[in-house]
Amino acid sequence: MDARVKPHEVITLDHAPVPRPSLKEVEEAVRTLIAWAGDDPEREGLRDTPMRVAKAYRELFSGYEQEPGEVLERTFKEVGGYDDIVLVRDIPFHSHCEHHMVPFVGKAHIAYLPHDGVVGLSKLARLVDVFARRLQTQENLTAQILDAINEHLGPRGAAVMLEAEHMCMTMRGVRAHGVATITHRFTGVFAEDREEQDRFFSMVGKR
Template sequence: MDAVLKTGKNPPVRKQATELKRPRREEAEAAVKTLLAWAGEDPDREGLLDTPKRVAKAYEELFSGYFEDPTEHLTRTFEDVGGYTDIVLVRGIPFHSHCEHHMLPFVGTAHIAYYPSDGVVGLSKLARVVDIFSKRLQTQENLTAQVASAIDDHLAPRGLAVMMEAEHQCMTMRGVQKPGVSTITTQFTGVFQNDAAEQAKFMSLVRG
């Protein structure tokens, strides 16, 4: 079962991590210890003694996107493409993020296609953009819009299509507990935006 959502053009503006007062590492570890106790555990038992440190370290990796600028990966383009002007598609980019409502993971794949205007960007850079935005607390809708906005703003392609498919653990582990439900979000700009044929071409290439 798939839910399909089309995102808006501009994602909401959020404060950057560098603008916020970041707690000390010791404060983060103490917060984890409090949560363990609240959940009914004994945070001082042997198996949990190092858990606060491990969680804090894991969070540094899982949410490292707050301290990276995705646009840095889009500044270098290549104009010598032998006259190529057709669609460029990077399909099946795996990603994992965390729902900002429950801080539970959602995992899926992203598909990005664009029609070059002044040049192309390295294919791995599109995956980097997805990684950076996904390593923040997110909704899938906002994640899709952020990825599309960053690419559209810096590459200025003739058209851009972004599609994300993911399964949300906040639906499978809690609440309605419905495993196997995937959510699909899309964002189209330029020639893709109001052209059903171009959108169908994109979908056909994605589905292979």
Template structure:
């Protein structure tokens, strides 16, 4: 099993390069090293299975590298009775990890698009958010990646993405400011070209429309 895992490649790293994964044994050894680095004993009872648990948790938390946003968005529907106005999925909760300190980013995403003859299942939008969230991230990059994937695959008249998140690298270390929120947004197509569409999107996200 370890040999299979070691040979498995990650086709969708943030850099676009193929990355070879280490074996299960190598991952567990690395976790044991980190435990020692904290000053604790990896051989004490409470920590004996921690390396295995961490490896399993990382597989789950970083599963976005193994999934394709284009595949999730690939199935669309054209029987929409001519609907071509804003589709908004808001308050999509997510957990990501900061690529600088590998600590959590916890927040919610709001994603809207203006259809051009076809729509996608609403759950697919949430899944695209999860795919990019389950990678090492910066919030700015994640915001742009979500918008870019939807624009490229669906080719709508425009895409709007807003993300609000708390970064544990600020709350848990450094200046240790709990409760501060970072807000990012990006717009493509009609949203980028028409400030009124941006205002409408933001108003709907805020519940003012």
């Protein structure tokens, strides 16, 4: 968050508009958390931390200010008759668990069967970023990516798989290191045809 952000600016979410606190309010909240953790927010090493945290949060959660429809709005019709699977795999992402506000990090695999043109491959990576830079659960992130593809591209079918390691399991609680959580969702042809699902799993290296 920087000086250009207007105090009490409204953030528009899917469910309801949320008033954005002022920069001063954000920095004061960070000072409170530092003190609650047991340190002195006024000592030299922490004095500018509230400002840094506010700036970092503006970047880490920039997905709230982006629209998936704008990312996917331009498609290409001239594809030489190609109508088979388009797959982009191993898209790196990082997000934050909405339950503990700590990171989860992983990669996404996205496939779709074109109906009326294709989208630029980099746009799928940008789509992941739009939703990942919000407070999330991995399950919801998987569904949001797939729903956006269906809504804006209208494919014959789509498939999304996410693999991630959650710091809420690694850093706290059970402290289980190296545990991967995998979620996937299919629609259209991928949901109806087991052979298409198997092709998808094979192409992402899971079969």
